[in-house]
Amino acid sequence: MTSLTLTRTASQAVTRTGRFVVQWGALASSWCLRLTSTAAFLGVLVGIAGQVAIVAIGSPAADSSLEPTIWQRIVGVAVTALAYAIIGLVVSLISASWLRLPLGRVLGVSLFTGVFTLVFAANVVSTVIRILSGTHMTVGAVEFLMSSPDHFAHAALDGYAWSVRAAAFAVVLFGIATAIRTASTVRAPGAPRFRSITALVAVLLLSVVGWAGSAHATLDYRVFASTAELAFARSVRSSSGLRDVAAAAGDGAAFPPEVGPPRTSGKLWELALAKQGDERPNVLILTLESVSYRHLGYEGYRRGVTPNLDALAKAGLRVRRAWTTATHSNYAQMAILSSLFPRRGSQLDMYHNLDYPRLLPHDLFHRLGYTTATISSQDETWQGMLRFQKTDTPTEFWHARDHQGPFIDTGTERVVPDEITVTRIKRWLDNHKGAPWSLYVNLQCTHFPYKLPEHATRPFRPDEPNPASFSYLRYPEAELEVVKNRYDNALAYVDRQIGRLRNHLQAIGQYDNTLWVITSDHGEMFHQHGMVTHGKSLYDAESRVPLILHWPKGIKPGDTWEPASHLDIMPTVAELVGVPTHPSYQGRSLLHPPGDVRPAVFMNIQGLRFADGVVCYPWKFMYDVTGQQAFLFNLDRDPEETSNLLLDQPRVAASLASLLQAQIDAQLEYHEGDDGEREEFFQPRLGVCPALP
Numbered sequence: 001m002t003s004l005t006l007t008r009t010a011s012q013a014v015t016r017t018g019r020f021v022v023q024w025g026a027l028a029s030s031w032c033l034r035l036t037s038t039a040a041f042l043g044v045l046v047g048i049a050g051q052v053a054i055v056a057i058g059s060p061a062a063d064s065s066l067e068p069t070i071w072q073r074i075v076g077v078a079v080t081a082l083a084y085a086i087i088g089l090v091v092s093l094i095s096a097s098w099l100r101l102p103l104g105r106v107l108g109v110s111l112f113t114g115v116f117t118l119v120f121a122a123n124v125v126s127t128v129i130r131i132l133s134g135t136h137m138t139v140g141a142v143e144f145l146m147s148s149p150d151h152f153a154h155a156a157l158d159g160y161a162w163s164v165r166a167a168a169f170a171v172v173l174f175g176i177a178t179a180i181r182t183a184s185t186v187r188a189p190g191a192p193r194f195r196s197i198t199a200l201v202a203v204l205l206l207s208v209v210g211w212a213g214s215a216h217a218t219l220d221y222r223v224f225a226s227t228a229e230l231a232f233a234r235s236v237r238s239s240s241g242l243r244d245v246a247a248a249a250g251d252g253a254a255f256p257p258e259v260g261p262p263r264t265s266g267k268l269w270e271l272a273l274a275k276q277g278d279e280r281p282n283v284l285i286l287t288l289e290s291v292s293y294r295h296l297g298y299e300g301y302r303r304g305v306t307p308n309l310d311a312l313a314k315a316g317l318r319v320r321r322a323w324t325t326a327t328h329s330n331y332a333q334m335a336i337l338s339s340l341f342p343r344r345g346s347q348l349d350m351y352h353n354l355d356y357p358r359l360l361p362h363d364l365f366h367r368l369g370y371t372t373a374t375i376s377s378q379d380e381t382w383q384g385m386l387r388f389q390k391t392d393t394p395t396e397f398w399h400a401r402d403h404q405g406p407f408i409d410t411g412t413e414r415v416v417p418d419e420i421t422v423t424r425i426k427r428w429l430d431n432h433k434g435a436p437w438s439l440y441v442n443l444q445c446t447h448f449p450y451k452l453p454e455h456a457t458r459p460f461r462p463d464e465p466n467p468a469s470f471s472y473l474r475y476p477e478a479e480l481e482v483v484k485n486r487y488d489n490a491l492a493y494v495d496r497q498i499g500r501l502r503n504h505l506q507a508i509g510q511y512d513n514t515l516w517v518i519t520s521d522h523g524e525m526f527h528q529h530g531m532v533t534h535g536k537s538l539y540d541a542e543s544r545v546p547l548i549l550h551w552p553k554g555i556k557p558g559d560t561w562e563p564a565s566h567l568d569i570m571p572t573v574a575e576l577v578g579v580p581t582h583p584s585y586q587g588r589s590l591l592h593p594p595g596d597v598r599p600a601v602f603m604n605i606q607g608l609r610f611a612d613g614v615v616c617y618p619w620k621f622m623y624d625v626t627g628q629q630a631f632l633f634n635l636d637r638d639p640e641e642t643s644n645l646l647l648d649q650p651r652v653a654a655s656l657a658s659l660l661q662a663q664i665d666a667q668l669e670y671h672e673g674d675d676g677e678r679e680e681f682f683q684p685r686l687g688v689c690p691a692l693p
Contacts, residue, residue, distance in 0.1 A: 006338055007344035007345055014691075015415055018258060018478065020676050021258055022106055026657075027099055028096040028099065029264065031087065031092055031095075031096050031099060031108070032092040032093060032094075032096060035088050035089075035091060035092035035095075035108075035112055035182070036085055036088040036089045036092055037082045037085075037088075038088065038112075038181060038621060039083055039085050039087060039088020039089075039091075039112075039116065040081050040082075040088065040183055041083035041568045042084055042116060042120075042178065043080045043081035043082070043084025043085060044077060044080075044081045044490075046078060046084070046120060046123050047077030047078075047079075047080030047081060047227075049655075050080070050123060050127045050228070051073045051076060051077060052607075053127055054127065054131055055073075055133065057131050057172070058131055059130055059131045059132075064622050064648075065114070065367070075227075075343075076227035076230075079229060079230055079295055079576040080123075080227060080228070080229055083229040084119070084270065087115065087116070087119060088116075091111060091112050091115050092108075092112075093557075094111070095108035095111050095112070095450070096108075096520070097106065098676070100380045101660060109179065109182045109183050110179075112178070112182050113175055113178045113182060114175075115155075116175075117171060117174060117175035117178060117535050120171060120174045120175075120178075120220060121171045122137070123228055123229075124166075124167050124170060124171060125137060125274065126228035126231070127228065128167065129230070129473070130352070131474075132471065132473035132474040133473045133474070133531075133536060134381035134530065134531065134536070135231065135608070135609055135610060135626050135627065136227070136228045136231035136232065137228065137231070138232060138609075138610070139232065139347070139607075139608055140348055140607065140608075140626075141607070141609070142546045143348045153637050156374055166636055169446055170629040176340070178559055178584075179320075180202065199405045202279070205620070206472065216435070219322040231626075233619045239565075240459060241625075241628045241629075241630070242531075242612065242621065242623045242630070242657055242661050242664075243469065244621070245630050245646075245653060245654060245657035245660055246524065246654060246657035246658040246660070248651075248653075248654035248655070248663045251619055254664070255662070256662045256666060256687075257662060257663055257666045257684045257685050257686060257687045258685040259681055259684055259685075260583070260584075260670070260681040260682035260683045260684050260685060261339075261583040261681065261682050263679065263681060263682060264682060265275045265358070265422060265583040265682070266582070266583055266584070266682070268581060269580060269582055270367075272386060272579075272580050273367055273368070273579055273580070280368065280370075280436055280577045280578060281436070281513050281515040281551055281553065281554060281576070282436055282437050282438070282439075282510060282513060282514040282515065282572060283314060283361070283365065283370075283436075283437075283438040283439070283514070283515045283516060283517070283577065284399070284439050284441065284501075284514055284516050284517070285336070285337075285361060285438075285439070285440045285441065285517045285573070286441045286443070286498070286516060286517065286518045286519075287336060287440075287441070287442045287443075287519060287520065287521055288443055288446060288494060288518070288519070288520040288546075289329070289378070289442070289443065289444045289445070289446045289447045289520065289521060289523070290447050290448065290519070290520065290521070290522065290523070290524040290533070290534055290612070291446055291491065291494075291520035291523070291545070291546060291552060292382065292520075292523045292524045292541065293520075293523065293544055293545060293546045294528075294541075295487070295488065295491055296309060296313075296467045297309075297310040297547055298310045298313040298314065298318065299546070303460070303488060305491050305492045305495065306491060306492070306495040307495065307499075307517070308495045308496065308498045308499035308502060308541055309495050309548075310663055311496055311502075312502065312516060312548060312550045313374040313546075313548045313597075314516065314557065315324070315550060315552065315557050316366055316516070316548050316549055316550030316551070316555060316557055317550070317556070317557065317558060317559075317561070318547075318548055318549070318558070318559045319547035319548070319554050319560055319562075319590060320549035320559050320560065321544075321562065321563045321564060321592035321617065322544070322545050322546070322563075322564040322565070322566070323518070323543050323544055323545065323559055323564070323565055323566070323601050323602060323603055323615060324520075324521060324522045324523075324543050324544075324545050324565075324566050324604050325341055325342055325565060325566050325602065325603050325604070326342055326514060326522070326603060326604055326606075327522040327523070327534045327536070327537065327538065327542040327603075327605050328522070328531035328534065328605060328608075329378075329383075329385075329521045329522070329544055330350070330382060330384065330385050330533040331349075331381035331605070331606070332521040332522050332566065333384060333385065333442070333521050334351075334388045334389070335339070335567060336519065336521070336569055336570075337360045337361060337389065337440065337570070338358045338359070338564045338570070338584075338585075339567045339568075339569065339570040339571060339582075339584070339585035339586055339587040339603055340358060340567070340584070340585075340586055340634045340683060341567060341586050341604075341663075341667060341683075341686065342604065343602070343604045343606075343663075343664060343667045343668075344356075344667060344668075344672075345668065345671060345672055346668070347606065347629045348383075348606045348607065349384075349606065350383050350387075351383075351384035351385070351387040351388040352384065352387070354387065354388065355591070355675065356406075356582060356670075356676055356678050356683065357584045357678075357682055357683075358388075358391070359570075359582045359584050359585070360391060360393075361438055361570070361573075362374065362391070362393050362395035362438065362440070362442055363391055363393045363605060364438075364570075364574065364579070364582070365436075365438035366394070366395065368577070368579070369435070369436070370435070370436045370437055370438045371394035371432045371435050371436070371437045371438070372393075372395040372396070372438045372439075373395060373397070373398070373428060373437070373438075373439055373440070374395065374396070374397045374398070374399070374437065374439075374440045374441075374442075375396075375399075375421060375424055375425050375428065375440075375441055375442075376398070376399040376400070376421070376441065376442035376444075377399075377400065377415045377416040377417070377418050377420075377421045377442055377444035377445070378399060378400055378415050378416075378447075379399060379400040379401055379413045379415065380397075380399040380401070381401060382388070382413050386399075391455060396428075397641055398424065399416075399442075400413070400414060400415055400525045401414050402417045404421070405420065406420075408422050408444075408445065408451045408452070408453070409451070409648075410444070410447045410448065410449060410451065413462055415444040415445070415447065416444070416446060417445065417452075417453050418443045418445045418493070418494055418495075419453065419497055419500075421441070421443065421497075422443075422500050422501055424438065425441060425501060426500075426501070426504045426616075429505070429508060429510070430505065430508065433508060433510070440583060443494050443497060443498075445490050445494050446487065446490045446491050446494055446524075448472050448524075448533045449470065449472070449487045449535075450483075450487050450489070451490075452489060452493050453579075456489075457489075457492075457493070458489040458495050459489065459492060460485035460488045460489050460492075461485060462482050463482060463484060463485040463486040463489050464486070465479045465482045465483050465486065466479060470483070471530075471601070472533050472613070473488055473533075474532060475532055477527050480527055483526065483532075484526060485588050487524070487526075487599075498518075501582050509678050511552070512552045512553050513551075513552075513553055514551070515550070515551040515554065515555075515573070515576055515577070516545070516548065516549070516550040516551065517547075517548075517569055517572075517573060518547070518548040518550070518667055519546060519547045519548070519569065520545045520546055521547060521641070522534050522535075522543065522545060523540070523541055523542045523543060523544055524541070525537075525539070525541045525542055527539070528640070529641070535605065535606055535607045535608055535609075536605075536609055537602060537605075537609070537611065537622075537624075538603055538604075538611050538612075538613040538622045538638070539622075539641050540603065540620075540635070540641060543603055543613070545566070547564060547566075547569075549572065549576075549590075551576065552597065554576060555576070560590065560633075561598075562593065562594065563598075563601050563616075563617040563669070564589070564590055565587055565599075565601045565602070565603075566587075567585070567586050567587030567588075567686070568587040568588055568589065568590050569587070570582075570585055570587065571585050571587045571588055571589045571590075572587075572589045572591060575589045575591055576591070583682045584682045584683060586683055586684075586685065587686075597688050598616065598688060598689040599686055599688055599689070600614050600615065600616050600659060600663075600686060600687050600688060600689050601614065601615040601616075601617075602614050602660070602663055602686060602687075603615075609624070609625075609626040609627075610625035610626050611625055611626065612625065612660055612664060614659055614660045614663070615635075616654055616656060616659075616689035616690070616692060617636075618634050618635045618637070619632065619633070619634060619635075619656060619692055620633045620634075620641070620654075621656035621657060621660060623657065623660065630642060630646050630653065630657065631644050631646060632645045632646045632652060632653040632656070635646065649693075652692055652693065655690045655692065656690075656692075658687070658690075659687050659690060662687055663686065665685040665689045666687075667683075667684065668686055669684075670683060
């Protein structure tokens with residue numbers, strides 16, 4: 001009797017367990033299906049809203065032919081729906097186990113609402129960036145922005161306060177609507193409704209078609225350009241697109257760059273340095289901010305904005321074809337100081353890892369017995385630049401963080417008014433009249449938004465654009481002339497500070513024996529190619545820079561049209577002061593013609609966008625990593641870079657792509673490989689141009 005009772009009890013327990021499992025399975029499957037279908041539905045709405053906003057408001061593009069078609073935008077919507085559906089499925093699987101709790105459904109709905117509100121907020125940010133800059137948010141852009149979140153947040157609020165409020169309101173509204181819809185959808189999960197299953201299947205089928213289509217050659221970049229999720233996912237990995245272009249050149253089209261000299265050559269350089277003479281000039285390396293060479297009088301600009309700079313250029317060596325190494329300051333300025341190409345990894349370098357040799361101006365000139373200093377209007381801590389500049393060599397260092405007084409707020413950082421910086425330089429010079437000196441100076445008032453002290457003269461009017469639409473990322477073309485007036489006022493102000501510095505050197509009798517090196521970290525865009533400001537491309541409007549070498553006692557005035565890089569500045573300065581080029585320098589001296597072996601000019605950006613480029617004049621090849629597109633221009637025939645010759649000159653494009661890829665590979669192998677190569681050798685040498693038509 002007892003045995004029979006136990007058997008019956010066990011059978012009933014198994015039955016109840018089986019019934020619970022079946023009921024639980026039905027409940028969980030219904031929960032997951034409904035949440036996933038709701039997520040897919042939200043994805044469709046968000047995708048459509050994003051595409052409509054981009055089309056309605058417009059967006060700058062490096063090449064208008066790369067704008068997605070209607071079909072590609074539909075595929076983009078489908079991919080967004082698929083991404084949302086996948087996230088919804090994951091959330092529903094996580095929360096399904098909570099259904100047994102008294103408040104399980106409330107917790108599940110709350111989790112779902114919170115996750116998708118955050119996802120929607122990311123979509124909004126990415127779409128806004130796409131509208132303003134022409135590209136969706138990427139991993140590199142996130143890293144670039146998050147390195148200075150307060151600066152960029154201030155920049156957004158300064159010009160787009162109402163837009164930011166509207167976006168925030170949209171995110172809150174989305175969260176409320178999502179909570180209401182989700183709660184009503186899963187209030188009493190039972191058997192899945194037919195329309196939920198149909199909607200989910202339709203979205204998934206369309207998404208699969210879209211995903212397959214996105215890999216098709218006819219869709220390529222344009223699908224990625226239309227979809228925030230794909231743009232972000234694609235930026236996670238390094239692109240093979242450049243290799244695809246280079247592969248067409250065949251084997252041996254570009255030889256790998258030479259390995260750098262052995263580190264032991266640094267000791268030989270030190271010995272050679274000790275044997276040099278003592279009579280040397282003072283050295284003033286002056287870096288300006290965002291100065292377009294097209295706005296300089298000696299380059300043909302007729303507004304008379306830069307009389308002092310033009311006078312120095314007239315009496316100096318003008319390098320008429322010079323390019324920066326990058327169009328954002330944190331790379332460009334450090335390359336000027338070090339003669340090192342700033343392509344060290346596949347992501348943004350903020351100088352946390354400095355295990356490679358570098359020789360900066362204060363390192364060089366301290367060894368020669370100079371008094372050295374850096375005096376800068378900018379905040380040198382931005383993006384880690386101060387880390388790069390700090391070496392074991394003692395030197396005086398003063399920048400915006402050391403200033404106690406009025407600032408100019410550029411939206412990305414607080415800078416010292418350049419007149420205050422020049423006054424400090426004058427005091428420093430007065431205190432160092434007895435020994436040769438070396439100064440690195442950085443002036444900043446030509447940085448966007450081109451603000452000046454209240455008392456500054458403003459000869460060009462009107463110069464006040466609408467603050468509601470005047471942004472670092474974008475401003476209306478209708479206000480272009482107003483913006484140019486504002487920029488020229490800032491440039492004229494900086495030019496007056498250069499005049500003050502020149503006059504002071506004359507007054508203290510040091511003008512004739514001072515070597516000036518004057519350049520800009522990069523140029524500035526004024527709606528060329530639909531873009532503004534800088535840091536977004538490698539087009540010449542951004543990457544071509546002024547470069548002037550002025551030394552009354554040692555440099556004959558004139559022009560040189562040989563292509564040059566910022567990397568060539570320090571080797572040239574070294575030769576002018578009579579010392580051998582340091583083996584770490586990757587550039588060359590500009591005082592000698594290159595001969596038959598023509599050095600290539602390399603450049604890259606790893607900020608809001610990623611791109612690599614090389615100039616073998618007159619040819620210029622660029623690869624937009626973010627956009628996965630290649631460009632080839634003949635700068636002699638097409639100085640505005642409007643005609644992409646990639647398909648017309650495939651062999652030229654392939655040869656330059658092969659050269660560029662070989663240089664990148666050498667850089668990455670040196671900086672990302674094991675420590676052995678860095679401990680044994682200096683940086684790899686720069687590649688030379690192949691034979692081109």
